[in-house]
Amino acid sequence: MSKKMFRDCMKEYIAGLMARNASPETISGYSKDLEMVNRFLEQRYNGFVMLEDIQTQDLEDYLTMLRVKRNYQPASVNRHLNTLRSFYKYAIKKGWTKENVVAPIDQLKAPKKERTFIDEKEYQQLVHAIEHPTIKTIIQFLFFTGLRITECLSLTLEDVDLEEETIFVQNGKGNKQRKIPISPKLLPVLIDYKENIRPDTESNFFFALAKTGKVSDVYVNRILHETTKKLGWKKKVTCHVLRHSFASNLVKNNVHIVHIQKLLGHADLKTTSVYVHANQEQLAQAIHTL
CATH class of the missing domain: 1.10.150.130 (Tyrosine recombinase, N-terminal domain)
Incomplete structure (x- = not known):
């Protein structure tokens, strides 16, 4: 060797x-x-x-x-x-080495991080406080689809089919594709955006600004940060928190974990299972069903 x-x-x-x-x-x-x-x-x-x-x-x-x-x-x-x-x-x-010198090293004990998410009431407050019409639509979109912000901002006009009421995610993690149904609560918001808010631009991105023809994730997160500060929230809300919120709200509504996995585009069910953070009260209710 x-x-x-x-x-x-x-x-x-x-x-x-x-x-x-x-x-x-x-x-x-x-x-x-x-x-x-x-x-x-x-x-x-x-x-x-x-x-x-x-x-x-x-x-x-x-x-x-x-x-x-x-x-x-x-x-x-x-x-x-x-x-x-x-x-x-x-x-x-690859045969570069025979010995795995990392094998004897153990992971450090890391405290389990409580995932931040927002409920329906907080979501309404947040949307109401955002003044930028395009960013407001993106926040609504993330809350009702659970898409990663990179997936959301790379959607083209063809990917969002308002007649068929589906979103085609082509640039998922690991280049995986998936179809997401559009929620009846989100559909009128997207129709209004496309007809009245989206600028007249040559850009093919669904979410576009007149100046650049696209939207950056940094800009969306900045407006989220400024809005939560204005609302006086201690909670840090990012685009990823909206994805957590989507998953948590589905869990709360007893949606099967396999369906949540498909909607989130997770390759492994283990990744999805972190959202099933049942509290003691929910566990007690579960026992009472027996």
Whole structure:
């Protein structure tokens, strides 16, 4: 087995992710994580590092550095560990190394984060307080479809079929496609947007501004932040919180978890199950049905 440099393996691993059609977020996140690992190792070894020379202790020290020197939260340290696990799995499969030096490292205990979501009443308050007509429509759209903001903003005019009352998501995570029915509460909002609000532009994006022909996720989140501040809310509401709210409200209405999984475009049911945060009262009610 010829020795390979860690930095070369890293580049090949990222190229492999691209070939597998991993999402841009995954590729960018894993690239940054591995760049940081490489910098740490090159400083430690005073030069280029061979994959074969890396020891478990090196990677444990790297993760400790993230926690102690950089004050990373346990969940962030675990994310770096998961990147390394994924990298080593690939490296072994490719025959670059025989030893998985990450295997002995355990994840840190991370406190379970309570997912923020808003209910129907808060949603009405929020929508009422947003003055920008296009952004107001996008907020309503996210609350009633559960789409990721990147999916929402990349929809074209053809993807939103108001006659068939369906949304065709073509650019889902991992390039997966799915169809979402349009809620009867959302349909008149979208018809009004298309007829009266959407600017006369050559852009093919469904959500468009006159100046740019598109809308950025940063702009939507900024208006959300400004609006919640104006309302005096302590709760931090982002576009992703609206996706959580969609899922949580479906759970509350006893929609089957498999249907929620399909609507959210989750590949794994485990990901969807985090929304089923039943409280003690709901559990008591469940027992009373027996």
